[in-house]
Amino acid sequence: MARIWLDDAMLVDPEAPGPAPGSLLIEDGAIQARFAPGDPPPADARRVSLDGARLAPGLIDLHFHGALPAAAPHDAPGALLSASALLARHGVTAFLATTVAWPERELDARVETLVAALESTPWPGAIPIGLHLEGPWIRAAAAGAQPPDGIRPYDPREGAALFDRAGAALRLVTLAPELDGARALETELARRGVRIALGHSLAGADAVAASIANGAQHVTHLFNAMGFTRHRMPANDAPIDGFAGLVLGEPALGCDLIADGAHVHPDWLRFAVRAKGDRTILISDRIDVAASDRAGWLGADRMRSDGVAWRLPDGRLAGSLLTLDDAIRNVERWRVMGFHDAVAACTVRPARLLGIERERGTLRPGARADLAVFGADGTIAATWIEGREVFRS
Ligand SMILES: [Zn+2]
DSSP: OOEEEEEEEOOOOOOSSSSSEEEEEEEETTTEEEOOSSSOOOOOOOEEOOOTTEEEOEEEEEEEEEEETTTTTTGGHHOOOHHHHHTTTTTEEEEEEEEOOOHHHHHHHHHHHHHHHOOOOOOSSSSEEEEEEOSSSSOGOOOOOOOGGGGGOOOHHHHHHHHHHHGGEEEEEEEEETTTTHHHHHHHHHHTOEEEEEBOOOOOHHHHHHHHHHHOOOSTTTTTOOOOOTTSTTTOTTOOEEEHHHHTTTTTTTEEESSSSSOOOHHHHHHHHHHHHHGEEEEEOOOOOOOOSSSSSTGGGGGGSSSEEETTTOOEEEOOOOOHHHHHHHHHHSSSSHHHHHHHHTTHHHHHHHHHHTTTTSOTTTTTTEEEEEOOOOOOOOOOOOOOEEEEE
16 A cells, blocks of 8 residues: 655644644554654655644544434444544544443344444444443433433343443443442443443442442543532532532543533533543534434434534433534633643543554554544544545545
8 A cells, every 4th residue: 555644744642742743654554654844754655745734643432322313223324324424524533333221122233233334344434443332221310311211220131142242342331330230230341341431320429439449430421411519518428419529529530521512511621621631531422313313212303403402392401413623622712621632632532541542542653544634723624544535625
């Protein structure tokens, strides 16, 4: 395969303290080498000038539903294909196809279809690198817009069958630590190398501590679908719902945030970033509902968009319209994070959580040449996947 020299770039290396001018040599779909300005150019490489544009690793979305919840089960492969194309236009090169709390038989059937679809290649753009099960093992009283019928305690018999079916595709599970069977669930996930995120929860300190001891490292969409803390109360004073306050102060846990301005006020995003530092990740929690969707989740015909997020008739939030490039622009504009930090929150940090930072989310030589080029206005100018340009604005 040809050698391509991406020259005259501003390299946004999320493992470096800040951007620096330079260039990348890519070959066989991987980053081969990095050059500083003035280094002799690589031999036999096709030069592509980026005219000083910012070149970052491709963005990684840990929490993307797309059309999956609203589509009929057999439409899952189509939903992933359209997500792949859509996300590439927004600089996203990898994502986790994220499920919701479907009843047992439906979840099983959908996971089977999704796992089969994940194996199909080539993708037109972003690559679905695995599954994130958001539920069904969550707290009904903190369900958010999750379908209430599917929420259930953990049953090891169901879990073993489901996890065997998902195999290595299963990367992340969001669970409520206070749920019946949560310890057995965590033990099983840890044994299989699946990452554990806490969320959709009203747990107190004991359950959170037990989850951490069992391997939980992360909190899903901090502030959403969980209680907050009254500042005169202990954060763990059950039944007062202090979950967000509790996990904010817990150094063993990182978190992710939906930076659309509707799910969390920018002031609280800033607070979370101060508390969680370089373990703060940005996600989209995006839902795509087409006018034709009438079956699927919650009756998609009842959901409406207010231009920022999806809402149910009672006003409850039901997912975002966000993509990660928007999230980066938002947090920059709201002075929640600088650009460099925001890129890290969408690249190396989610890669680290999943344990895939050798292949994805960095500009290290040897990593996949999955790249996002940012234009001066912060929109995506081009996206590269495995050394191939898949999108140019
Ligand atoms: Zn979600």
